Amino acid sequence: MRCKPNSAFSGSIAAIAAAARFIPSGVTSAARMAAKPTPLVIERAEGAHVFDIDGNKYIDFVMGFGPLLLGHTPPAVTKAVQRQLQKGFLYGSAHSNEAVLARRLIDILPCAEKVIFSNTGSEAVHIAIRLARAFTKRRIVVKFEGQYHGWFDPVCYGTPGQVPLVAAAESPRVHMQATAGIPPANTDMIILPWNNSAAIDALFENHGGEIAAVIMEGIPQAGAIAPNSDYIMHMREVTRTHGALMIMDEVITGFRMGLGGIHGALGVKPDLCVLGKALGAGFAISAVAGRDEVLSLTGRKTMPHMGTFNGHALHVSAALAALACYSEPDFYPHLYSRSERFARQLQGIVDEAGLTLKVSQTGALISILGLPADSPLTNYTDLHASNPATVADFAEALIRHGVNIQARGTLMPASVHDDAVLDESLTRIRQACASLTT
Numbered sequence: 001m002r003c004k005p006n007s008a009f010s011g012s013i014a015a016i017a018a019a020a021r022f023i024p025s026g027v028t029s030a031a032r033m034a035a036k037p038t039p040l041v042i043e044r045a046e047g048a049h050v051f052d053i054d055g056n057k058y059i060d061f062v063m064g065f066g067p068l069l070l071g072h073t074p075p076a077v078t079k080a081v082q083r084q085l086q087k088g089f090l091y092g093s094a095h096s097n098e099a100v101l102a103r104r105l106i107d108i109l110p111c112a113e114k115v116i117f118s119n120t121g122s123e124a125v126h127i128a129i130r131l132a133r134a135f136t137k138r139r140i141v142v143k144f145e146g147q148y149h150g151w152f153d154p155v156c157y158g159t160p161g162q163v164p165l166v167a168a169a170e171s172p173r174v175h176m177q178a179t180a181g182i183p184p185a186n187t188d189m190i191i192l193p194w195n196n197s198a199a200i201d202a203l204f205e206n207h208g209g210e211i212a213a214v215i216m217e218g219i220p221q222a223g224a225i226a227p228n229s230d231y232i233m234h235m236r237e238v239t240r241t242h243g244a245l246m247i248m249d250e251v252i253t254g255f256r257m258g259l260g261g262i263h264g265a266l267g268v269k270p271d272l273c274v275l276g277k278a279l280g281a282g283f284a285i286s287a288v289a290g291r292d293e294v295l296s297l298t299g300r301k302t303m304p305h306m307g308t309f310n311g312h313a314l315h316v317s318a319a320l321a322a323l324a325c326y327s328e329p330d331f332y333p334h335l336y337s338r339s340e341r342f343a344r345q346l347q348g349i350v351d352e353a354g355l356t357l358k359v360s361q362t363g364a365l366i367s368i369l370g371l372p373a374d375s376p377l378t379n380y381t382d383l384h385a386s387n388p389a390t391v392a393d394f395a396e397a398l399i400r401h402g403v404n405i406q407a408r409g410t411l412m413p414a415s416v417h418d419d420a421v422l423d424e425s426l427t428r429i430r431q432a433c434a435s436l437t438t
């Protein structure tokens with residue numbers, strides 16, 4: 001099959017330029033700025049596809065940057081939200097579905113004894129960190145280089161794209177600036193290399209009594225880097241021994257790596273886990289789940305948890321409908337086998353084209369890196385060797401051939417990427433590769 005390349009982007013270019021008169025850069029999240037040839041201006045979306053204002057149709061692997069594990073406009077979620085819409089959507093009071101959703105999460109997440117709701121992943125991470133500090137009465141939080149936990153202080157340091165911080169293990173208090181020219185609001189943050197048990201041991205030996213929590217993605221989205229065997233368990237042991245909390249930030253991995261979260265898949269019980277994105281299948285709901293004695297600090301007002309939109313009735317109804325879909329027996333076997341097959345064939349295509357690209361896949365998370373296919377990938381230093389320009393050029397070629405991926409090479413497979421959609425994607429990707437090499 002020969003696919004017609006998308007060639008016209010003038011509508012998106014003009015619309016972004018016009019929007020930039022009112023919105024800095026014309027986009028409302030920095031992550032959307034990187035897309036080439038232009039941030040797309042989308043007119044509508046359905047299933048596996050998005051349609052831009054130039055009339056181009058794309059097979060979409062951005063999937064809203066992760067929430068759309070069921071694709072665009074999934075009928076079950078749409079119907080549930082429409083039903084709720086008739087009954088009102090923001091009560092400023094409790095409503096029955098909040099407890100139904102909390103109970104469902106407690107049933108499926110191994111670490112969950114209690115649950116609280118908020119709106120975005122960044123907010124929920126913020127709550128989890130405050131809870132850990134309130135519970136332990138300590139201030140220091142440990143994170144890992146190259147891992148992203150939202151854009152709030154103090155976690156917005158050592159994120160993907162920043163220089164590696166391998167010196168962190170020896171000189172752990174890192175003063176990096178997320179806002180140029182302004183010192184970070186809170187420097188009680190230590191950044192360690194990923195997949196390095198010795199660094200954890202050394203840090204806890206010297207600072208164990210000061211550490212409130214260790215927060216991690218479990219499988220870092222940048223590079224989809226799986227943890228070494230025993231690494232997560234080792235961290236569980238060390239944190240427990242020293243009275244620090246283990247926080248699993250599952251905003252990306254939650255429901256993308258299994259119904260029981262990434263912690264269920266890895267067989268570990270963190271003290272807290274943070275959920276967002278796929279929980280609402282496109283509606284803004286996040287949650288912190290975990291130990292009763294930690295979460296109950298909110299109830300006792302030691303740590304006030306507030307928010308006008310917490311437990312928004314539309315978003316809760318979307319989450320309940322989404323969880324019902326994720327609970328179908330075939331949901332994960334299909335999602336994983338297709339993601340694995342797609343990533344393998346994608347690697348074959350780029351290899352055949354002679355492009356220096358490595359395709360890394362774990363569960364329903366695929367990361368394309370500007371590295372030779374056989375490069376090791378265990379930590380952020382390995383990842384940082386990736387050539388971002390190669391990946392961005394590849395992403396642009398795909399967009400020009402009707403396959404929408406993030407400029408940094410992340411793909412978010414969803415249940416709507418069935419075999420036919422994936423086959424068409426591979427055909428288009430083959431043509432995109434040819435356009436890069438001829």
Ligand SMILES: Cc1ncc(COP(=O)(O)O)c(C=O)c1O
Pocket residue numbers: 119120121122123125148149150151217221249250251252276277
């Ligand atoms: C692992 C992780 N944590 C937290 C966040 C922040 O979530 P939000 O963008 O909903 O604030 C993200 C967003 O990409 C994320 O990937």
